[in-house]
Amino acid sequence: MAAPLVVRRELFSLVNILGGISQLGPRGLGACSNHRKCSQTRFELLQRPNTFFHTAAYLSSTPFTITVTDEPDTLFQKVVVLVKAHDRAVLDSYEFFATMAAKELGITMGKVFEPPKDIERLTLLKSVHIYKKHRVQYEMRTHYRSIELLHVTGCTAQVYLEYIQRNLPEGVAMEVTKTAMEKIPDHILEPMWKDHPIDDKSSK
């Protein structure tokens, strides 16, 4: 489909780019260069009449390998994911994403709440020399969001956390706290006095 010839200041030309650069994925075709007039072929991604080219980063990942083992899976009573960022809106959208992912995977969610923010303030002198009474203050705000998952297996937790972490936005840090459940060791299952009855009644 060719758009009609545009006779304006913006002049378009077709550029075949897929051969040249290897790393980046498919981009919009179409770039502006002066003093050349051609028709514009519409690429499926770009729908704009003014074509200015842009490049986008495509992050590729290697396919996962599935391993099957006989040893029993670790069981987690609680997995707490604490996310930190400077921007509250980013945390809102990330929380929506994480809760939706957990719901789709069928993971039981515990508390999803917002711990109070931390503000780190610095008070510095405003001027290079003297003027001690005039200062300037900077602050760094850290907002938190806590998501709790209850009663998950090791495999589920690993898959979910990997998915969550691959989609972590820039400028956001995550801390994961896992509470695992262990089987009680056999030697403390039964009380000791059942096997070895106490017989020092005649100590006097």
Add this chain to the structure above:
Amino acid sequence: MAASLSFTGSARLLTALARSSALYNSFESRSFHATAVCCKNRAARIRIGKGDKPLTYEQALHPHQIAHRKGWLSQHASNLKGEQGAAERTVEDVFIRRFMFGTFHGCLANEVVIKRRGNVLVVCALMLQKMPPQKFYFFIGYSESLLSHFYKCPVKLEIQTLQEKAVYKYV
């Protein structure tokens, strides 16, 4: 020895001044220009003028509007509470901004935005259409490979081009 050192020092200064001055008849008035540390209530603020100077959105809003009406130019997690490595990231950012300014000379429409996602460094920039696209692609590939080798991490450039600078207001 001190005298000879000062002589070479002043000779170098004069040659630097000569190289930097565009017009040779300004050689008559030699002056040493030194800027003080940027005062905190004048940093990143462009003062109101006649009304003919165009400003982008980034330049028009002052730094106290960050997180209210402005976003962040450099996004990484090391300034959060309990995270390390803020100084290293800042030095990397300064180098990357100077590198982009020099490589795409005169083509930058707005400030460079640097994002760090995991290991990947994503550098986003708005460019003016001053060069043919083939040159742009060459520069993009060259910067990506050079910065990846320098910082030992994948560096990706996200470039978008415009006809002219997007003006927010005239000041």
